[in-house]
Amino acid sequence: MSLPAVNPTKTEAWKALENHYQNIKEHQMQQVFSEDGKRANRFKIEWQDFYFDFSKNRITDETISLLLKLAEEVKLKEAIDLQFSGAKINKTEDRAVLHTALRNFDSLKPEVKDTLQKMQYFSEKIIGGAHKGFSGKSITDVVNVGIGGSHLGPEMVTEALKCYKNHLNVHFIANIDGDEVAEKLNRLNPETTLFIIVSKSFTTQETLVNASVIRNWFLENTSKDDIQKHFVAVSANVDKAMDFGISADNVFPMPDWVGGRFSLWSAVGLSISCAVGFKNFEAMLFGAFEADKHFKSQPFKKNIPVIMALLSVWYNNFFGAESEAVVPYSHYLHKLVPYLQQAVMESNGKSVDRNGENVNYQTGTIVWGSVGTNAQHAFFQLLHQGTKLIPTDFIGFSEPLHGNLENNNILMANLFAQTEALWEGTQLKTVESTFKHFEGNKPSNTILIKKLTPKNFGSLIALYEHKLFVQGIIWNIFSYDQWGVELGKTVAKTTLKAIENQQLSLLENASTKNLVSKIVEK
Numbered sequence: 447m448s449l450p451a452v453n454p455t456k457t458e459a460w461k462a463l464e465n466h467y468q469n470i471k472e473h474q475m476q477q478v479f480s481e482d483g484k485r486a487n488r489f490k491i492e493w494q495d496f497y498f499d500f501s502k503n504r505i506t507d508e509t510i511s512l513l514l515k516l517a518e519e520v521k522l523k524e525a526i527d528l529q530f531s532g533a534k535i536n537k538t539e540d541r542a543v544l545h546t547a548l549r550n551f552d553s554l555k556p557e558v559k560d561t562l563q564k565m566q567y568f569s570e571k572i573i574g575g576a577h578k579g580f581s582g583k584s585i586t587d588v589v590n591v592g593i594g595g596s597h598l599g600p601e602m603v604t605e606a607l608k609c610y611k612n613h614l615n616v617h618f619i620a621n622i623d624g625d626e627v628a629e630k631l632n633r634l635n636p637e638t639t640l641f642i643i644v645s646k647s648f649t650t651q652e653t654l655v656n657a658s659v660i661r662n663w664f665l666e667n668t669s670k671d672d673i674q675k676h677f678v679a680v681s682a683n684v685d686k687a688m689d690f691g692i693s694a695d696n697v698f699p700m701p702d703w704v705g706g707r708f709s710l711w712s713a714v715g716l717s718i719s720c721a722v723g724f725k726n727f728e729a730m731l732f733g734a735f736e737a738d739k740h741f742k743s744q745p746f747k748k749n750i751p752v753i754m755a756l757l758s759v760w761y762n763n764f765f766g767a768e769s770e771a772v773v774p775y776s777h778y779l780h781k782l783v784p785y786l787q788q789a790v791m792e793s794n795g796k797s798v799d800r801n802g803e804n805v806n807y808q809t810g811t812i813v814w815g816s817v818g819t820n821a822q823h824a825f826f827q828l829l830h831q832g833t834k835l836i837p838t839d840f841i842g843f844s845e846p847l848h849g850n851l852e853n854n855n856i857l858m859a860n861l862f863a864q865t866e867a868l869w870e871g872t873q874l875k876t877v878e879s880t881f882k883h884f885e886g887n888k889p890s891n892t893i894l895i896k897k898l899t900p901k902n903f904g905s906l907i908a909l910y911e912h913k914l915f916v917q918g919i920i921w922n923i924f925s926y927d928q929w930g931v932e933l934g935k936t937v938a939k940t941t942l943k944a945i946e947n948q949q950l951s952l953l954e955n956a957s958t959k960n961l962v963s964k965i966v967e968k
């Protein structure tokens with residue numbers, strides 16, 4: 447079964463939304479808001495520990511009902527059911543998309559159960575000190591070596607759940623930048639370090655080269671037999687991992703139906719399980735599972751990821767907004783934006799639709815942002831008074847983790863105040879000069895979560911995963927492939943050859959030739 451392939455611009459809802467946009471675009475919506483006492487209660491969704499407030503958006507009841515009609519016309523419900531059914535909806539790679547099966551506690555697949563058990567057993571041995579390195583000492587440092595989806599998710603979660611961390615030091619080596627690798631290795635002791643080589647394909651240049659550099663560094667003072675005590679792999683390509691010198695027992699499998707950027711729930715999360723313990727890792731999976739059930743079962747008007755996606759489409763395709771900001775008011779979430787950038791932009795940065803035709807409408811949004819309140823002192827000026835429309839997600843937690851209520855009150859006051867200031871502006875107030883005028887009418891969503899627990903964090907990430915899927919369905923694109931990263935990889939191979947062999951004739955582009963000559967002529 448294939449995903450429905452409806453050109454969204456040909457739907458009745460799209461045409462109606464275009465007309466509706468003409469009526470709404472000039473409206474100072476904050477006035478509509480102040481005249482409607484019930485709006486804040488109508489445009490919100492409360493679910494478990496989440497309070498999702500989308501009332502400060504340039505929408506009316508009609509907007510929402512037209513967007514919901516759009517979801518219906520592009521057959522969103524059918525698409526959701528297809529994804530969860532395990533149909534090969536990643537058509538261009540001929541794969542199912544089942545990261546949700548990694549956390550489906552109603553019926554875990556036997557292979558998922560086995561991997562979870564293996565992860566638990568292994569991470570507990572590392573944490574408890576039973577796993578000894580070549581000199582008989584316990585492990586103190588764990589290094590995740592991987593890039594893209596084999597790095598961003600684990601690093602984001604390890605940072606987000608730092609409060610739940612144990613004594614192990616967890617590091618990440620992703621970039622091929624040798625300085626970074628050397629910098630990190632200089633601080634590590636081979637006797638007490640475990641390296642987790644994470645690569646779904648086990649063919650990614652950065653990861654394989656870095657892994658070899660690390661292995662050589664390790665072998666400077668050890669023998670090949672010691673590798674088994676210090677290197678494990680996470681991969682769907684067990685043979686390649688074994689070729690690298692890692693024994694089959696030390697390879698944690700990854701199913702083919704899990705895409706790299708959705709893989710933190712799989713054995714790719716081994717570094718997370720080491721950092722915060724398996725129970726917390728499992729709690730995170732459980733939170734994601736709860737979000738999956740919400741996504742699958744809630745009517746669209748009460749469905750957080752669906753509403754998030756529809757609002758995003760509203761701004762992207764009708765207001766012409768190109769980007770959206772994400773601002774978490776928790777320093778623990780400082781790696782959320784890089785994670786979302788891969789998840790969202792690698793998924794929805796597409797310009798060919800599911801029928802193989804070029805699209806003539808905007809698709810993937812640019813995601814950017816940083817943590818509040820720091821961001822207020824950086825780019826918020828542009829959000830408030832710039833010329834661009836940038837819908838923003840504000841994420842906050844009602845309860846602090848360390849009991850510092852005074853700080854948390856200030857933090858939350860700032861979050862709420864920013865959404866209000868963006869929305870209200872200074873419309874009804876007198877300002878001394880035009881320079882001090884705030885237009886307002888700047889949209890935002892607020893995701894207020896009770897507490898940053900592993901479970902809630904798992905839910906949050908899964909909600910964003912579902913949001914991007916819904917967007918892809920509406921835009922009629924394939925969200926789960928990433929052919930756009932391939933060309934650069936191929937060109938880099940030739941370029942490297944030209945550099946290594948000092949052979950400029952291999953290059954065609956005159957600018958690249960000049961640049962390469964600067965390196966080889968040193």
Ligand SMILES: O=P(O)(O)OC[C@H]1O[C@](O)(CO)[C@@H](O)[C@@H]1O
Nearest residue numbers: 594595596645646647650706931
């Ligand atoms: O896990 P792998 O196979 O090393 O791939 C790493 C990353 O590279 C990409 O394929 C993009 O280059 C991502 O989709 C993926 O997360």
